Amino acid sequence: MTNQKTIDIVKSTAPVLKSHGEQITRVFYEELFKHHPELKNMFNMTHQATGNQPKVLAMTIIKYAEHIDQLDMLTDTVNVIVQKHSSLDVRPEMYPIVGKYLLEAIKTVLGDMATAEILGAWEEAYQLLAQLFIGKEEKVYQDNEHKPGGFRGFADFQLINKVKESETITSLYFKPANDTPIPSHLPGQYVAISLDIPGEDHIHTRNYSLSDISNGEHLRLSVKRESCSPAGKVSNYLHDNLKVGDKVKMGMPSGDFVLQKSEHPVLLIAGGVGITPLLPMYKSLLGTGRKTVLIQCTPNSTTLPFQHEIKALDDPNHQHVIGFSNPLSSDIIDGTNVFEGFLTRSIIAEYIPSAESEVYYCGPKKFMQLVTQLLDDIGVPEKSRFFEFFGPADELRTEEHAQ
CATH class of the missing domain: 1.10.490.10 (Globins)
Structure with missing residues (x-):
C-alpha cells in the first residue's frame, strides 16, 4: 500500500x-x-x-x-x-x-x-x-x-458455418484452426475477435458474447448488423465478407457476467441482440429445478432470433415470454406468452418468479435504462441485479428512461 x-x-x-x-x-x-x-x-x-x-x-x-x-x-x-x-x-x-x-x-x-x-x-x-x-x-x-484448448493471447479460429437468425442477426460458428480442443466457457461470457479488414489502417478488435452453451464442438457468436458507420464496420464485414473457411484471431472466453452460484429463481430480460449472453444462461438452467423466465423484447417476429431454438427447449420450470414493440399484422399476441408494447412495471411484476429472484438483463442503452428504472420501481435489490453494459453504470440512471 x-x-x-x-x-x-x-x-x-x-x-x-x-x-x-x-x-x-x-x-x-x-x-x-x-x-x-x-x-x-x-x-x-x-x-x-x-x-x-x-x-x-x-x-x-x-x-x-x-x-x-x-x-x-x-x-x-x-x-x-x-x-x-x-x-x-x-x-x-x-x-x-x-x-x-x-x-x-x-x-x-x-x-x-x-x-x-x-x-x-x-x-x-x-x-x-x-x-x-x-x-x-x-x-x-x-x-x-491450463484449460483444455486454452492459450495465452490470441489464436487462429476458422469459420465453419453461418446461420441467419433474423433480419439483423447472423450466427457465426468457429473452431480452432489447429484442431485443438474447443475452449470451455461459462454462460454469459464473451470473446474478442481481431479482424484485418482490407483498406483499413489498423486491425479492428471487438468483443462478442458467446450465444450458446459450452459444448466442445464450436464457439458460436451471434452478431447484429449495425447499419451506421463507424459502428457497423466490423459487423457488416462479418455479415457480408467473412466466408466459411476463413480464419480470424480470437481470444479466450472472458467476462464475469455469469450466473451466480445459488438456488434462487431467475428472471432474464433481453432487449434485441442482448439475448446473446442470456440464451446460454437460459439453456444452462434447464433441468436444474430453478424457476426461470426469459423475457425477450424485439420489434416484431422478423427481428426475433432463436425462436425455433428456444421453442425446442422443454422444461416445466422454464417460461419464454416475448414482447413485440411494433408487431406485424401476422404476429400473434396472446397476452400470456406474447405481449405488445414496451416493457412495463406490471409486466415484470407479473413474470418475475419471486421476490428472491436474481435478475439478469442486457440490451441497448435505453433499454437498459428502462429496465433499471422498472427494477427500482418494483424494489428489486441491487444485490439481485446483474447486467452487461459498456459504460459507467451510473449512466443507467442519469438519463430519461425510455425504450
Whole structure:
C-alpha cells in the first residue's frame, strides 16, 4: 500500500477530476494513439469516436481517486477491467506507456493546478494500480493456459458455418484452426475477435458474447448488423465478407457476467441482440429445478432470433415470454406468452418468479435504462441485479428512461 501523504493528495484531486476527467482522458487517448498507433489494434475505436471510452476511463479514474484507501470497494470494477484486458492480451510492458500519457494529459489539462506534488502522487498511485492489474491479469493468463484448448493471447479460429437468425442477426460458428480442443466457457461470457479488414489502417478488435452453451464442438457468436458507420464496420464485414473457411484471431472466453452460484429463481430480460449472453444462461438452467423466465423484447417476429431454438427447449420450470414493440399484422399476441408494447412495471411484476429472484438483463442503452428504472420501481435489490453494459453504470440512471 502507498503512503498516507500520497493517499491524501490523490483523494483531494477527486473533485477536480469530476470537472475535468473526460477532457483529460480525451487528451490522453489522442496522444496515446498519436505516438503508439499500434495500440489502436486493441481498442474498439468506435467507442473512441462516440466518446464512450474516454467517459468510462474518466469514471474509473475518479472512483480510484475516491477509494484509493479502500480498494475493496472497487473489486467489481477491477474484475470487469481485468477480464476485458485479458481478453485483449494486455501485457505488462503496455502499462508504463499508458502511465506516461495519462500523467502528461493530467498536466496538460490542469495546467498550474497539476503541481509537482500532485503529479508525483498520481505517478505513485498509478504504479500501485498497474501492479494490481498486472498481477490479476497474469493469474487469468496462467489459468487460461491450463484449460483444455486454452492459450495465452490470441489464436487462429476458422469459420465453419453461418446461420441467419433474423433480419439483423447472423450466427457465426468457429473452431480452432489447429484442431485443438474447443475452449470451455461459462454462460454469459464473451470473446474478442481481431479482424484485418482490407483498406483499413489498423486491425479492428471487438468483443462478442458467446450465444450458446459450452459444448466442445464450436464457439458460436451471434452478431447484429449495425447499419451506421463507424459502428457497423466490423459487423457488416462479418455479415457480408467473412466466408466459411476463413480464419480470424480470437481470444479466450472472458467476462464475469455469469450466473451466480445459488438456488434462487431467475428472471432474464433481453432487449434485441442482448439475448446473446442470456440464451446460454437460459439453456444452462434447464433441468436444474430453478424457476426461470426469459423475457425477450424485439420489434416484431422478423427481428426475433432463436425462436425455433428456444421453442425446442422443454422444461416445466422454464417460461419464454416475448414482447413485440411494433408487431406485424401476422404476429400473434396472446397476452400470456406474447405481449405488445414496451416493457412495463406490471409486466415484470407479473413474470418475475419471486421476490428472491436474481435478475439478469442486457440490451441497448435505453433499454437498459428502462429496465433499471422498472427494477427500482418494483424494489428489486441491487444485490439481485446483474447486467452487461459498456459504460459507467451510473449512466443507467442519469438519463430519461425510455425504450
